[in-house]
Amino acid sequence: MPELPDVEVFKRYLDSTSLHQDIQKVEVENTRILKNISARQLQTRLKGRRFDRTSRHGKYLFVHLDDGQYLTLHFGMTGFPRYFKNDEKEPDHERVKVKFKNGYQLAYDNQRLLGTVKMIRDRNRFINTNRLGPDALAPDFDFDAFQECLEGRRGMIKSALMNQEIIAGIGNVYSDEILFQAGIHPKTSVGSLDTSALLSLYHAMKHVLQRSIKANADPEKMPAGFLIPQRHKGGVCPNCDTPVEKIKVAGRSGYFCPACQQRSED
DNA sequence: ACATTGACCTGAGAGC
């Protein structure tokens, strides 16, 4: 699902396909995906412009326009971008198409309609009003900042990792992987983690996210020793072959290895 | 102020 590594891969995809081209027109197939803007307004604000560069914060992708605006994309659970020639076969669930003068288009595909396409003028304001925490991979998000974010939290660590107000970018799948690499049970309460546990959690977070981007966020290309390819019924721990267990944490299905991720007293 | 739960949304897959 589009979490930080997936969105980073999308970002690089846009960088290598969609920058510096004149936008000819915009077609909106489903307006539900648009949040603060009508289809007509979106067209007006994009037509004749170009994409200069992109940036990412957590699971949000910002496409910087040449006039200072930002096309802001969130992919929900099933969203992805695709750049292709106008006469090629379209993806199944195109919601918004940005057509360039060169005969190609950038399509926003999203089966389940839970994502958003917005136009904004102030990136920092957007991050503040949406109460997004620091991006998990931001260089200045160091261990001290990480520790500070989790201070005073009472819930379960898996929920905290997935909370975008605390840290931006981690969702259900990668929170499982991070906890697995750190050897921490998903239901461990945040307050019961000591400094050494927090330290291994922090390093696991950075390592898992960076390594996953390198693997193109593709489960089949994940390094040996990753849990992600085993996140299903019948999966086994890559370290000890113990069958993985599935539990509900805050309404989400979490997978973990009951042998490698023992629950400490809390 | 914080944590948890249910609704939103669509299609795949299970079970009968």
Added chain:
DNA sequence: TGCTCTCAGGTCAATG
């Protein structure tokens, strides 16, 4: 075959 049920999971509003 075809129907119904469950599940997937990011976010937000409602509730605890």
